[in-house]
Amino acid sequence: MTDRTKPTRLSAGAALAVLVACVVGGPAVAAAQAPDGQAPTTAATTVTLEEAIAEATGEHPNIARARADRRAAEAQRKQARANFGPTLSASAGIQFWNDEITFSTSPGGDQVPQLPPPQTPYEEIIAGLFTQTEPTVVRDQITWDVALTISQPLGPLYSIYHGYRATEFAEEAAEEQVDQVSRDQAREAAVAYFRVLQAQALLETAQQSVEQLAAQVETVSVLVEAGATTSSQRMRIEVALAAAEQEVIQARSRVRLAQSNLAVALGRNAQERVGANAVDADTLPGVDGSPEDAVEAAIANRPELRQLELGIEAAQAGVKAEEGTYIPQLVAVGQYSHTEGQGLAGTDTAFVGLSLDWTLWQWGARYYAVDEAEAQVVSLEATQEQTSRQIGLQAKMAWYDLESAVEAYGVAERAVAQAEEAYRVESVRYEAGKSTSTDLLDAQSALTEARNNRNNALYQALIQHTELIYATGRPVTADRLLRGGNR
Structure with a gap:
């Protein structure tokens, strides 16, 4: 019978199995792998990218607030319309x-x-x-x-008409704001989704490192017993194994944090954890068009610029409404x-x-009211011009960032192949007694780093692809992010 007063010790393989179950498995799997007397870790719910975007753009509090603002703008327009008729x-x-x-x-x-x-x-x-x-x-x-x-x-109808036009433009701007907030939430959800996948990939790499080092410990133990190497060589690898296990623990925490961040992006509570379904590396986006095409698309499509344009039109209508106070x-x-x-x-x-x-005569009060309204028009026009430049720069930067990320992934992919071959060769040489444990650990560390770089490059490319689609004002959809181009 097992002594319950003593802590249960797990082998490296059993600990790894429990770790995988807690992070990516279901509750039943985690319970099966957990040692007696320990409660299993609650698994995260898993969604697809399409489901994540749909949820984030559905009933998210930010979107609910934007819709409430649109409703208020509609009510203001209807209030202004009522001023046309008799009272x-x-x-x-x-x-x-x-x-x-x-x-x-x-x-x-x-x-x-x-x-x-x-x-x-x-x-x-x-x-x-x-x-x-x-x-x-x-x-x-x-x-x-x-x-x-x-x-x-009768006389006030001139001001009433232009005041009503201002509320019409404000309502259209509120509608554009709903679209902008929806796009913001879709981008945030997509980026958080890819961050979860990136964290999971780093966890898998850390687990692979633990498995390789555990296998090395077994191999070197055989060599020590055969007198082919010293116990200090085994201790060096065991130290590296302990460090790798610590990295697994940290990677697991990063996965959980990324899953909570995804939950918040979807409009859920931070206490929840939302996992992400893996995507195929073949979905790596290409770089279409040119930076100039990206800038042109951004200027044509971004709802922020449309909002500013409607704001200018509303301000111009406000000028005419103020001028109407001159009429009897x-x-x-x-x-x-x-x-x-x-x-x-x-x-x-x-x-x-x-x-x-x-x-x-009112000591120029009406004149200065008109002057104030005209100044607001000038201010909005200046804001529109500067925002247009910033959006163009954002689109161009996103295009170059995606190009760099795609190229970096290609380099990282080749580096993994080279590191895997170097590790294979070094393992054979170590077993043959032609290299030291230091050489083997260096090769294993280089392989882990190469795999991490590849994973980071892959998901960074997907994130930059998301940023480019967002920056150019195109719909942020799962189909476009995973299967479509960025034009």
């Missing part, structure tokens, strides 16, 4: 006075002055006032009124009101008319 408003009021107001033309019926017979309706009203014995109520103690007013702007503010008005308790005042009244408001 209907209602008002009401009730008043409690300290006393009512009355009017009397005679202290009594016997003292009413004798008037000639009335000949007109007006004279009949006057005669009625002088013949009535009760006072006439001019205002009740409680009065109230309601009114409905409809107004249609003519408004057509109609009103109906009902009044109770006002005595001689009419109960129901209505009118239609025109209202003119024209501010003739």
Whole structure:
């Protein structure tokens, strides 16, 4: 029976198996390989590049925020559109006075002055006032009124129209912002995906190094027992094996960190880990076109430049809206009101008319408002010009970076073949007693370095391909990243 009070020791092969299961295997595999009494490591979920991009451009918080901004811009446009039509408003009021107001033309019926017979309706009203014995109520103690007013702007329509145009441009710019954020998230997800694959490749190389050094330890142990070499040679290789095992541990941590980074890029929590399906090295992209083609495509396609163009158009519309304040503010008005308790005042009244408001002097406030709006146009135009230059430079740099990465991969591929052959030869010579363990370790170290360089070059090329597609404003899709060109 195994003594549970003592730590369980694993051989190099068993430790390597557990390590592989924890990083790239499933929970069942990890549990099968883990020693008794130790909990298995939770495996990461695995996605394809297409799935990663789809998730990152779906419900990511950054995209949700951009969509909310677009919705707000749409609501602002609809608010501005409402200003074209007439407005209907209602008002009401009730008043409690300290006393009512009355009017009397005679202290009594016997003292009413004798008037000639009335000949007109007006004279009949006057005669009625002088013949009535009760006072006439001019205002009740409680009065109230309601009114409905409809107004249609006429002069302000010029400013309203250009203000509405500004909101239209702002809504289009918000739509372009959604596209830009979506492209940003697709690029971030793709780069994080390739970083995971790069970290996994480095882990595999470290594991291969452990396997090779473990095999060397077994070989040199046989040679020590046969007296063909010294124990110090074995100890030197065992030290290198321990260092390689430490590198495996560090590489495993880098894989987990890269998987968490991919999870965040997809819009998940950092506590999650997302693995990536391997891609074929044959997907290494080529370098199409020229740097000038990349710059031209970037200027034509990048949504940032389109946003600035729409911003300039919105600012120009804002200038015209400010200039509209010079126009007299003519408004057509109609009103109906009902009044109770006002005595001689009419109960129901209505009118239609025109209202003119024209501010003739304001110490230059309107002039400077127009000047401010024009300055904003100039500022946006300068920003557009500089951004265009920066985007062109970014596209050109991305093209050259991809060219360098593809060339570096070709060199690294040849270096791996050479290092593998050198290691094979050195292993044979060491077993034949014609070289030292130092020579063998140097060859093994050179092989590990060559493999790491090749893996880094491969995924760096894929990342630079992603950056070039993004920089030129083309859709960042899995098909284009893995199977399509960069034009």
